[in-house]
Amino acid sequence: MAAMSAPALVPPTARPRAVSNWLLTLCALIFVMVVVGGITRLTESGLSITEWKPITGAIPPLTQAQWQHQFELYQRIPEYQQLNRGMTLDEFKNIFFWEWAHRQLGRVIGLVALLPLVWFAAKKAIPRGYGWRTGIIFLLVCVQGAIGWWMVASGLTERTDVSHVRLAVHLLTALVILSFTLWTALDLRSEGAVPRKVPTLGLWAFAALFVQLLFGAYVAGLDAGYAFDTWPLMGDELYPAAAPWLEPFVRNFVDNPVTVQFVHRWWAWVVLVFAVVLARKVRPSSRRHSIALHSAIGAQILLGIWTLLSGVKLHVAVAHQATAVLVVASFVAAIHRLAVPGRVTERAAPLVPSTAEGL
Structure with a gap:
């Protein structure tokens, strides 16, 4: 029926x-x-x-x-x-x-x-x-x-x-x-x-990625990439003690170029953890999604380090931003692969085989 x-x-x-x-x-x-x-x-x-x-x-x-x-x-x-x-x-x-x-x-x-x-x-x-x-x-x-x-x-x-x-x-x-x-x-x-529903793991992964992208945008807007061109340390310290500190405290995570670069450097590893977990989860059903996710996040981290060490050379920084888009796309594709179909209603009815064909 x-x-x-x-x-x-x-x-x-x-x-x-x-x-x-x-x-x-x-x-x-x-x-x-x-x-x-x-x-x-x-x-x-x-x-x-x-x-x-x-x-x-x-x-x-x-x-x-x-x-x-x-x-x-x-x-x-x-x-x-x-x-x-x-x-x-x-x-x-x-x-x-x-x-x-x-x-x-x-x-x-x-x-x-x-x-x-x-x-x-x-x-x-x-x-x-x-x-x-x-x-x-x-x-x-x-x-x-x-x-x-x-x-x-x-x-x-x-x-x-x-x-x-x-x-x-x-x-x-x-x-x-x-x-x-x-x-x-x-x-x-x-x-x-x-339509498919975003799984819980996907929501957490998107949230972690959002934070990294936010601080990446702050780095670009504040020219914070020029603050320190060394890695993994900022100069000779994990966080430079002599760096200026803004009040109130929370302003440093928005307006302080040193703090913004620091967070962007190290939050990348949180995103990497989510990427690895997602890649492992999706690998049994789609090896290419797993490879794409590993490749995108690996290239992005290397480009981020290179951007710093190069003194924010134009071609390196542009490649870093372009790869960020590929990271977003690979996250979306992998999470979608793990998603389960939502409840079918009249508003979102499934297509019968005869209408599911494309051009």
């Missing part, structure tokens, strides 16, 4: 594989976005565009007069007046490019999140139980654009850089969107496209 009622609960036009492919494409674009965002931050390019024009801003300056106007706007902010006074127009064009490319990618991601969503919805190709999820993904992408401007705005009046707290919100939101999108895509590819 249940098998007879399933087709009535699922639109015969549902195409879970196609919707999953769209979401995986979105994940790939978010990966590129985070990498370009890292380059933008490391090259101090984020404040080169001082206006937020979501539509007209897609067109870069085309004439000498337009370039001069953008440069004059930049010359009004503290970063130029206190740090970059004397910068030439050609030097300005270099930093402008990265911020423009970052924003342009944001526009592309917005279109990729919206247009296929509208098309799939019109064709009734989204399986039941996934319409609200894909809608939330689009809304999160829109919110992320607003967060990006909120971050930039923090560095336009009184500061010579953006708020590291706002930068952390911006980066973590991107990674939350990536995780939610990837989980949804994997749900759609699972047997029957039945």
Whole structure:
């Protein structure tokens, strides 16, 4: 009887594989976005565009007069007046490019999140139980654009850089969107496209990883990677006794570059423990998920150490940030592999074999 009622609960036009492919494409674009965002931050390019024009801003300056106007706007902010006074127009064009490319990618991601969503919805190709999820993904992408401007705005009046707290919100939101999108895509590819519940181990692993990513964002925002370029000790000590200490105590875990770098160094090993446990748990059912998780976390720790020892060389630091995204993806994939199907309801009905096929 249940098998007879399933087709009535699922639109015969549902195409879970196609919707999953769209979401995986979105994940790939978010990966590129985070990498370009890292380059933008490391090259101090984020404040080169001082206006937020979501539509007209897609067109870069085309004439000498337009370039001069953008440069004059930049010359009004503290970063130029206190740090970059004397910068030439050609030097300005270099930093402008990265911020423009970052924003342009944001526009592309917005279109990729919206247009296929509208098309799939019109064709009734989204399986039941996934319409609200894909809608939330689009809304999160829109919110992320607003967060990006909120971050930039923090560095336009009184500061010579953006708020590291706002930068952390911006980066973590991107990674939350990536995780939610990837989980949804994997749900759609699972047997029957039945949504899966995050296991308890997965929740703890995500929490540990979130803490590490948060402190990684603080390290980037505070330029804390430059505080000490030695490893495993910070100079000659585990924690430098002469380092300044902020009051109240909790501020050190947000605003003190030395403390932030210290936590980011050593919390990595907590994340490593979770990664090893997850890899061992998932290995019996999927050796490739286990290998991917081991590889991503191992490469990330080595790149983190290399970033410090290199004095935060651009290509090393960018590779470190890019690999962080791969770590997040490998955690999501491994945890999803361990997850169990949730309760099937009319809102999230399983697909019958005839509708489970993709393109």
